[in-house]
Amino acid sequence: MKAQSVLIVAMIFISMVILSIIPLTIYIYGVYFRSGAVKERVAEVQESMISESMGVSALFNVDNLVLTLINRAKQSISIDEILVNVICKERSNQIRVQMRAEVYPGQILPISLANTAISSCDSIDSINVYVVTSAGSVIKSGVISERDILTYYEGGNTTLALTTKSRTILPIDVSSNDTLHNITALFRQKGFEIYTFDRPDRPTRLLPYPGFNRGMQGGNTTHRYIWVLHRSFTNVSISIVNQTINNLWLGFNPLDPSGYNLMITCNRITLSSPSLTISNYTRIKIYGFRPSTSQGILRLNNTWITTPSQDVADYTFNYTNLTLSGIASRLEVYIRVPSTAESGYDPYVIMMNTHRVQGKADILYSTIDRTYGGISQINDGDAVLLDYSTSAFVLLYTAFPISNEEYSSLMIAVNYAFHDNEGNDERGTTQDLPIFLVGLVDENNNIFYYRAFTYRELARYEDTLPPTAQAQSTIIFIPLPPPESKRGTYYVFIGFQDPYRVDYSSNLIRDDVDFTLYLRSLELIPVK
């Protein structure tokens, strides 16, 4: 009995202890495992601070204080704010631009900083852009500027770097005070001096231009003709109704691109206003034409032209009826007269732009008067209309001297378009002569280097009919001599001419090429 009761008490004691410990042990076991799972998830709190670059580029235009962000990434970026670090006169400023925008891949976002404190800085040393996205990441973008490139280069980096921005020589900058019709006066005002070559095919030096009423001649070897200014009008009302013309070159007026500059050639013409009838070959130049017709600028046959074509040859060999009406700041009427004298380049050149750009004037030079031909015809249809240069028209840009102590070499980028009236192209010429030349002269006007754009090269890329003046471009690289050998200062020139007089040998009519040359741009990139 006694033993039984002790056993019962012992069992009660043991079961109490066991019953209290087992569930708790199981619970602890569970807790241990759970904390183990957390351990795996939070093992590390250190993170490296890497900000993304994510393919955002920025360009800053110091002229209008517009920062342009370009998203080159493959995903869109949701912008929360933009912080711009500007170092101005060695002082660091952080500018905050609050904006929320979504920039899709490939999209460009212009941000004007004109109203920020950056506008009071006249000398910005460097700019960095930090784009804060809505996800909280910071995208960095350095802003490439001219100074950065310069510093980079001066740092002795072996990577080839251009050291300065390009200098635009053409198109020339014009303002409303300029007159475009007198090209020699215009170019002289714009930092050019006018010269000619000592010889048209392989020039060695520049010679003073013989006189501004000289340089061009026309006709054949026995009968010579030139273009003479017959009448000119200023601020005139013009009306031409259904007059057959041969060619038209049309562009925007660089002084005010709401108007147009145009050059017309025709066999005869009657102007309703100002009242004028010419019964012979005529060249008409109209500056600052503002049409009064609502349908377009002018009408060729039944088609209204509403905007100038980018292809300057688009209205060549038209032989259609021209109708136009409006007012113009200047009208010039040239007629073809027999003369052994020479004319200047004015009848052949018109300053215009095929783009609607204010204040940028390109040069269009055309000796085409009537039509096209092959080796068995006179290209212009009449020997009276053949034109050629007696002196090339050379523009020497003296406003930018290039010293070989400062620069090691020079790149010249030239953009142009060409169209001619020789259907047989190179077979229509007896020799390959330069149409225009770009190069450098030294202080004594001796040509240091030139690149000639010859007829056969240019004709390769144009189509006489249907008229197509292919836009072309070339970069000319000119290494300068080291200053140790000879210190020198060089100047850039561009010269153009029509070198072809007619040639009747071999029972063919060759070298009767007339052409249109449109000089769209000439940029100078000096390299340190």
Add this chain to the structure above:
Amino acid sequence: MPLKSEAVLLSTMILVSLGIIVSLLTISYISALIMYYRDQVEVVNLIQDEASRTIVNLIMYDNSTNTIWLLIRRLDGMPTTYYLIVATDRGYLNCSHIRFYNPAGDIDGIMCNNPAECVMSTLAYHGSMNNVYVVMEGGVDNLLTYARVRGYPTASIIQGCRVPSVCELKGIRGICNESTITRIEIPSGVQRAWIFIATMYNNRLYILKTYEVSLG
């Protein structure tokens, strides 16, 4: 006999009470253990949660003024206060080096060009590294141990600095997606800095994330 049965009863009562006492002691010991584990798990979970919601990013290091510009932001849009501890290879920085940008004081769009725009952070903790905690290897340890393990600088006294979020400054109570910009002035000659971002829990600072910035 009666004496004998009384003795049995007495010994039974003693044994039973001993059993109850042992059980209670075991229960309370194990409860305390569980509470401790639970607390740890809660802290770890909270820190993990806070860390995943807090983003810190270096905007720039401006070496002309020796300043680090940081962006701090919460993904959940809560207007909470951030706590920063900044170590450098030349010692820990005190709160006068840490300023935050207050857009309300900015009239010209240039950040921190006058004192009202960049307010000094306030002191939230001043004391030993032992009393600042960090989640390390799954458990909670103090900053001193963590810094030693990691090779970060140590100091006898450090300061934890309070940086209110820009949402707090603007009085936005709802979800606020704006970034707080902080400017840290670094003494000259510093090659490397470590930025600890912390949260306050039970009046203790817990490190959420550590960022290393090389300034050389």
